[in-house]
Amino acid sequence: MPKPLGFEKPLGMRDILPDLLKKQRYIESELRKCIEQWGYEEIMTPTLEYYDTVGGASVTLDEKLFKLLDRQGKTVILRPDVTAPIARVVSSLLKGEPLPLRLYYHANVFRTQEKEAGRDAEFFQTGVEYIGEHDVSADAEMIALAVASLQAAGLSKFQIAVGHMDFLHGLLEETVTGEEEREELIRYLEEFNFVGFRQLVSELPITDKDRKRLHAISHLRGGEEKLDDAFALTTNGRARKAVENLKELLEALKAYRVMDHVIFDFNLVSNLDYYTGILFEGYAEDLGFPVCSGGRYDSLLAKFGRPAPATGFALKLDRLVQASSLQPQQTQERILVCFDADHREEGLHQAHSLRQQHRDAVVVTRLIPSAQMEQLTEIERQYDRVVRLFAKNETGADGGERA
Amino acid sequence: MIKGESLYLTMAMPKGRIFEEAADLLRKAELPLPPEFEESRKLIIDVPEANLRFILAKPADVPTYVEYGVADLGVVGKDVLVEEERDVYELLDLNISRCHMAVAGLPDWKPTHTPRVATKYPRLASRYFREQGHQVEVIKLNGSIELAPLIGLADRIVDIVSTGRTLKENGLVELEYIMPITSRLIANRASYRMKSAAIDHIYQRFTSVIDKEGEA
Numbered sequence: 161m162p163k164p165l166g167f168e169k170p171l172g173m174r175d176i177l178p179d180l181l182k183k184q185r186y187i188e189s190e191l192r193k194c195i196e197q198w199g200y201e202e203i204m205t206p207t208l209e210y211y212d213t214v215g216g217a218s219v220t221l222d223e224k225l226f227k228l229l230d231r232q233g234k235t236v237i238l239r240p241d242v243t244a245p246i247a248r249v250v251s252s253l254l255k256g257e258p259l260p261l262r263l264y265y266h267a268n269v270f271r272t273q274e275k276e277a278g279r280d281a282e283f284f285q286t287g288v289e290y291i292g293e294h295d296v297s298a299d300a301e302m303i304a305l306a307v308a309s310l311q312a313a314g315l316s317k318f319q320i321a322v323g324h325m326d327f328l329h330g331l332l333e334e335t336v337t338g339e340e341e342r343e344e345l346i347r348y349l350e351e352f353n354f355v356g357f358r359q360l361v362s363e364l365p366i367t368d369k370d371r372k373r374l375h376a377i378s379h380l381r382g383g384e385e386k387l388d389d390a391f392a393l394t395t396n397g398r399a400r401k402a403v404e405n406l407k408e409l410l411e412a413l414k415a416y417r418v419m420d421h422v423i424f425d426f427n428l429v430s431n432l433d434y435y436t437g438i439l440f441e442g443y444a445e446d447l448g449f450p451v452c453s454g455g456r457y458d459s460l461l462a463k464f465g466r467p468a469p470a471t472g473f474a475l476k477l478d479r480l481v482q483a484s485s486l487q488p489q490q491t492q493e494r495i496l497v498c499f500d501a502d503h504r505e506e507g508l509h510q511a512h513s514l515r516q517q518h519r520d521a522v523v524v525t526r527l528i529p530s531a532q533m534e535q536l537t538e539i540e541r542q543y544d545r546v547v548r549l550f551a552k553n554e555t556g557a558d559g560g561e562r563a
Numbered sequence: 564m565i566k567g568e569s570l571y572l573t574m575a576m577p578k579g580r581i582f583e584e585a586a587d588l589l590r591k592a593e594l595p596l597p598p599e600f601e602e603s604r605k606l607i608i609d610v611p612e613a614n615l616r617f618i619l620a621k622p623a624d625v626p627t628y629v630e631y632g633v634a635d636l637g638v639v640g641k642d643v644l645v646e647e648e649r650d651v652y653e654l655l656d657l658n659i660s661r662c663h664m665a666v667a668g669l670p671d672w673k674p675t676h677t678p679r680v681a682t683k684y685p686r687l688a689s690r691y692f693r694e695q696g697h698q699v700e701v702i703k704l705n706g707s708i709e710l711a712p713l714i715g716l717a718d719r720i721v722d723i724v725s726t727g728r729t730l731k732e733n734g735l736v737e738l739e740y741i742m743p744i745t746s747r748l749i750a751n752r753a754s755y756r757m758k759s760a761a762i763d764h765i766y767q768r769f770t771s772v773i774d775k776e777g778e779a
Contacts, residue, residue, distance in 0.1 A: 443752070
């Protein structure tokens, strides 16, 4: 590797320039407003965490973690998500706080990327965690809040696919005896490999009836009618309970009036060891990657010593910025106070009073030496209002103002 | 079905070896393709009557177009899919362009102390040998892989074998069978949900003709 050029950054890192950042901050503030209205409180956790604690509990794959050594030789990681850190806080500093807790965060997270040099390794997430509520009402609140957040972020056409980990687990318990085969089948779905799933199903020593039932999963994607199809497909207690859970969810989502944005998809499985129930993923029109993902993770808190049910989701802010139609409105008045060396004190004083008077305005001061007077008109063009403080013979408009 | 869902789909097709069989299959599936589809040198072909747009890409790039969502669907060989490791849905085995991935070498090949393997599929090859518990040096080449053992760049190659003719003509023999390869229908993660009705329609068309030929 050659030595980096002076302006280079580590792979996957990027600068965000003012124009883009304005839009990002605007979307962030809209999200903040929306999420706070639902009663969530903001929390901040450190950028570095221990590999042994948060690293091990995180949903992110080990090889995707940025690892480094601290001065004691302990392995630390750049946080790959904020859910595990929040679980750590809830189990320690907030141990005395009664549950449920509603928390949200806005943070940059880090994942190593090996495929493309240009792919981001640092990105921004706004996420919420609802900790301590077992009932399906919490799952419904997550999905409804995800819909509200995506709307607040300026997305109109989007869809949230909802699945349930227990349905697949239950159906597999019922049809496939070998644990290894079951795990392999789930892995195929995690890797989006439906062909591999079907091929393995075709090869397994199971009855044709069971084979048909497993093949039928791929059609379990659509509206509420799919819940009945799923229920009819199995007699396994765990799987049926999952469907009943989703039916209760459906009723709640109807009450929230968000079903226009929701489909059910029993192929949606993710992170076998992490998600424990209802899970979901959101997609927007003309955007190839998911804009949000989340679900129930009832076993995470126990890893930090305070067992509690929990659910949550994260919005992928960089994707939202791409897909959002929101444009920050430039409503601030921009005022220029310019002066020559003799009027500096007066100019700075006037600028101060203007800032006091017009709390929303931008007031820029500028010393313009007489040699640069010809550039003045060009400079003035960038402002809504100009206050000029020059000796009379310079502009012929001492203390003049242009509206 | 999603309200106001777009019915228009973009499908990435691989240029070269597997293109013709894929085009045949599309016709069998009664997707109305223009007659000049195969001859055209255009990279984008619109078929408005079928609500389809085709983009013609290098096979190895098909999963990339689909992962980024500029194509909703794609037709691509399993070899490329394994090598590229893209986050795309692998929906259907189209059961065309059947061949297999194999290790090949000279007929008198014997294990060496410093085994070297030349291939267009470095990730796949390296994973295969790792899983076998062998350590080999994998050398990435972009074509004419058969050359490598002939001139001593590597002692073996990993490549796709369909008839075995290329190997034979270059005096090489197949040493190990790695995996079967066929073309697959793949879909973008978001399109699979956002355009589910349109994608299901294409999926059904394909399944009806694959079943006639008997899916393996």
